[in-house]
Amino acid sequence: MTKKSRLYNPLAPWLFLAAPLTIYMIWVIGPMLYTFYLSLTKWDGLTAPVFQGLRNYTRLMKDPVFFLSLKNNFIWIGFFITVPVVFGLALAMALNKDIRGAKAFKALFYSPMVLSLVVCGLIWSWLYNPSQGLINTVLRSAGLGELARGWLSDPKYALGSIITVAIWRQVGYVMILYLAGLQSVDPFLVEASLIDGANKWQSFRHVILPQLRPISIVVMVISIIDSLRAFDLVSVMTRGGPYNMTSVLANFMYIESFNNYKMGYGAAISVILFMISLVFIVLYLNVVMKDES
Amino acid sequence: MKKLGLMLLALILCASILPIWGSGQTEGAAGASEKGMVIYNSMNGDPEPRRVDEKLVADFAAANGDIEVVHSIIAHEDFKTAIRAYLTASTPPDIMTWFAGNRARFFIDKGLIMDISDVWEDEGWNQSYAKSWQAMSSVDGKQYFLPTSWYWWAVYYRPSVFDSYGIEEPETWDEFMDVCETLKSNGVTPFAIGTKYRWTAAAWFDYLNMRLNGPQFHIDLMIGKESYADQRVKNVFTEWGKMIDKGYFIEDPAAYSWSEAIPFMADGSAAMYLMGDFIRDSVPSSIASDIDFFRFPIIDPSIPVGEDAPTDGYFLAANAKNPEEAKALLAFFGSKEVQEYTANELGRLPTNGEVDMSIFNESQKKGIEMINTADFVAQFYDRDTTPEMADEGMNAFMEFWDRHTAADIDRITSRLEEVRQELFTE
Numbered sequence: 001m002t003k004k005s006r007l008y009n010p011l012a013p014w015l016f017l018a019a020p021l022t023i024y025m026i027w028v029i030g031p032m033l034y035t036f037y038l039s040l041t042k043w044d045g046l047t048a049p050v051f052q053g054l055r056n057y058t059r060l061m062k063d064p065v066f067f068l069s070l071k072n073n074f075i076w077i078g079f080f081i082t083v084p085v086v087f088g089l090a091l092a093m094a095l096n097k098d099i100r101g102a103k104a105f106k107a108l109f110y111s112p113m114v115l116s117l118v119v120c121g122l123i124w125s126w127l128y129n130p131s132q133g134l135i136n137t138v139l140r141s142a143g144l145g146e147l148a149r150g151w152l153s154d155p156k157y158a159l160g161s162i163i164t165v166a167i168w169r170q171v172g173y174v175m176i177l178y179l180a181g182l183q184s185v186d187p188f189l190v191e192a193s194l195i196d197g198a199n200k201w202q203s204f205r206h207v208i209l210p211q212l213r214p215i216s217i218v219v220m221v222i223s224i225i226d227s228l229r230a231f232d233l234v235s236v237m238t239r240g241g242p243y244n245m246t247s248v249l250a251n252f253m254y255i256e257s258f259n260n261y262k263m264g265y266g267a268a269i270s271v272i273l274f275m276i277s278l279v280f281i282v283l284y285l286n287v288v289m290k291d292e293s
Numbered sequence: 294m295k296k297l298g299l300m301l302l303a304l305i306l307c308a309s310i311l312p313i314w315g316s317g318q319t320e321g322a323a324g325a326s327e328k329g330m331v332i333y334n335s336m337n338g339d340p341e342p343r344r345v346d347e348k349l350v351a352d353f354a355a356a357n358g359d360i361e362v363v364h365s366i367i368a369h370e371d372f373k374t375a376i377r378a379y380l381t382a383s384t385p386p387d388i389m390t391w392f393a394g395n396r397a398r399f400f401i402d403k404g405l406i407m408d409i410s411d412v413w414e415d416e417g418w419n420q421s422y423a424k425s426w427q428a429m430s431s432v433d434g435k436q437y438f439l440p441t442s443w444y445w446w447a448v449y450y451r452p453s454v455f456d457s458y459g460i461e462e463p464e465t466w467d468e469f470m471d472v473c474e475t476l477k478s479n480g481v482t483p484f485a486i487g488t489k490y491r492w493t494a495a496a497w498f499d500y501l502n503m504r505l506n507g508p509q510f511h512i513d514l515m516i517g518k519e520s521y522a523d524q525r526v527k528n529v530f531t532e533w534g535k536m537i538d539k540g541y542f543i544e545d546p547a548a549y550s551w552s553e554a555i556p557f558m559a560d561g562s563a564a565m566y567l568m569g570d571f572i573r574d575s576v577p578s579s580i581a582s583d584i585d586f587f588r589f590p591i592i593d594p595s596i597p598v599g600e601d602a603p604t605d606g607y608f609l610a611a612n613a614k615n616p617e618e619a620k621a622l623l624a625f626f627g628s629k630e631v632q633e634y635t636a637n638e639l640g641r642l643p644t645n646g647e648v649d650m651s652i653f654n655e656s657q658k659k660g661i662e663m664i665n666t667a668d669f670v671a672q673f674y675d676r677d678t679t680p681e682m683a684d685e686g687m688n689a690f691m692e693f694w695d696r697h698t699a700a701d702i703d704r705i706t707s708r709l710e711e712v713r714q715e716l717f718t719e
Contacts, residue, residue, distance in 0.1 A: 045377040045378070046377055046381055046400075046403050046405065128548070129548060129553075130544065130545040131545075131556075131557075132556075149545075150544065150545025150547065150548045151548075152548050153545040153546070153547030154545070155695060238489075239489075241489070241491070241547060241688075241691055242692070242695065243688045243689070243691040243692035243695075244688060255684070258374040259373075259374055259684060260680055260681045260684050261681075
């Protein structure tokens, strides 16, 4: 105790934090507050912003594209917290054994994560190409030509086609997270449950899964935040088209701000996206901090 | 303390999703501005224009050893989103490519563009450029823009394909529709089009509107003086919708960029493409000598003929750090020699009246003739109207493409009308 008090200086942590906090204030908090301010203005990016109160927000509430984008974000979340989580967990369970080639499989499933989203978007745009793309070509040569379609141009399929790519990329990531989580599962408990007569499913459901709870929460929150951040794939593959059917909030914000030069309006979209994210993040942090204390 | 930590963490996580500051804020190409340097940003991203652009810069640098040109070529679509950041940066690019007409006027009115009347005067452009080009570049008698090249839009086709079905260039709407029927009955889709970036569809709107309702109505619609809910606009969509329903366009156009739809022409599965003359830069060499064009057919001979002939050129940033060097480069771009060279290499038409007309090939002469015999020349949908209106309009064209019953057309036009009122009455 005496040793500690001699070394302990209440200012020390703040001194260490000073440099990163300063940078953080200038580059992150500052612009963020400025975005809040901009959302209350009308700004074309050229002349000075004109303050106009909540007008951008009232206009947003009447903008069908905004609600379409919001809906698409939630559809994205819906798929993202189910499909990749189930597949990722299944893969993790399957590969968490000393079977031959497990490492190679892990690497294979993780490899899409190494590619940037833009690259994924381009590759899949080619796969989806209606006349020469791999998917339609295979379908046609297998005699399933009626299933071939304009994957990214048909409004019924475009959003699903993009989310598929996102899921394809996400599965390996979720798998890695669960593989890490499985290391902390106590093998004796699993063994004990099996000896006590539980079958494999019961052991998984009642012994392994509860122990994975912290990881599951991390996976959920990451999935939700990634869904809200969705931008790159949409921007590369459809730019939100056809006619906004695949628009998501981040893409909508980008088009309004940098294509239509409605910076204030774009900032208002950002702020709403921020609020939605904040809800999930605070929920997450609450859970994490409760677990820690 | 815990509360504070929680809030801080929340902010850190949230900040990663506030992307508005992540992109678009591009600074000028280089920071330092020493004597003897000029920063030049251009949007000549396609391979052929890029080659010519780089060659011109190299020639200029060779002839002016004391001036270093810092040249950046930015892809067309990206350039259009970055231009405002360029113009308002503390160190803007000194000289930039841009569109003549309303798109330039917008920045001129904001005081972001340098007055280059002195260059017009010193280079004798007031005499060597036709009055119409000078007028297009002037505000209150001062020149702010240098138009250097223009091109026409037309219906492009392969003569060999037309010949094999015994088809001739149509001049009237009935002939045009007959051509489409003949092609269709031979299993050939009449039109290639790639609408991923939407503007290719805007060309159809421009032409159908000008042919059905006349260029004056068209341009009034573009500048917000006429209503999108007007019956005349609905007629345009109705006529266009008939063509889509008859299968005159390739399937899934929204999946292709404009140039990705060219292979349909190259392999003979589609016959025509409503496009600007820059289509020649991108056709495969196998059909390069098998490309010709005709004027978008006349629907009503009593209506004046309007054509799209977009003009490109250069302007200087008002707060350019290297105005003298930039003016030297501008003078170079506006010179007879450079325009001759560009016209030869790219087929774009020069604006400098001193360029020897005999250098033009048959295709260029045909294009000039077509524009000279038009009653009105428009720039293009997204150049003639405001960026916001163009964005909404082009989205509407895409929606219309999939849904074009009479009720859909009513709904789409009335929404466009709401947007017009919002944008043009503020």
